Amino acid sequence: MSVAFTKEESAETASETQLPDRPISEHPNLVTADGLKALERQLAEAQAALEAAAGIDDVNEKRRQSALPLRDARYLTERVRTAQVIDPPTSHDVVAFGSTVTFERDDGRVQTYRIVGEDEADPKAGTISFVAPVAQLLMGKAVGDVAVMSGRELEIIKIA
Incomplete structure (x- = not known):
């Protein structure tokens, strides 16, 4: 040889094993x-x-x-x-980082998510990132408030 x-x-083996960095938000x-x-x-x-x-x-x-x-x-x-x-919210008056929010969609579906950091978000486990569009839409809103996303209404029914 x-x-x-x-x-x-x-060299080929080395290039195959040097992975690009994971993107930082x-x-x-x-x-x-x-x-x-x-x-x-x-x-x-x-x-x-x-x-x-x-x-x-x-x-x-x-x-x-x-x-x-x-x-x-x-x-x-x-x-x-x-x-x-970020410390857990001390009030459940409005949706904030760390809040668990339950909302009803206009099609009758009820969903509950906790708003967390990007690396800890797992929608299947009930957590979404604070930068997710639905989280951005809900943050600052109170129980009874209605938000509109893509023409669909989301009504906040509980904040914990």
Whole structure:
């Protein structure tokens, strides 16, 4: 095997294992206290995966095993560094960051979401990001207020 072929193969392998950075949002990094704990836990998991990969003897396999946790560690380090913990709302008069809001759509569907930071949002689990269009629409509104989104009405029926 020629040295040129070996170097080319290594270069290809390296380029396959250098993942681009995860994009960082332009919005303030608002988080709940639980959201910060989750970010710190995920960072610790990424660092543990990097440590495990460091013990692999084969250089190419080490690169492959390190790629994802390295990218995640860079992202999570920045997100933990810039996190701004927002205390839970002290009032349930209006929808705010950290509020759990229940609203009824004009088609009769009732939905409940807690408004949280971008990294902790999971609509299937009942949380949405404060920058999500529906969250932006509902924030600052009170029970009984109606918001219109894409021609559809959403009436706030509960804030907790």
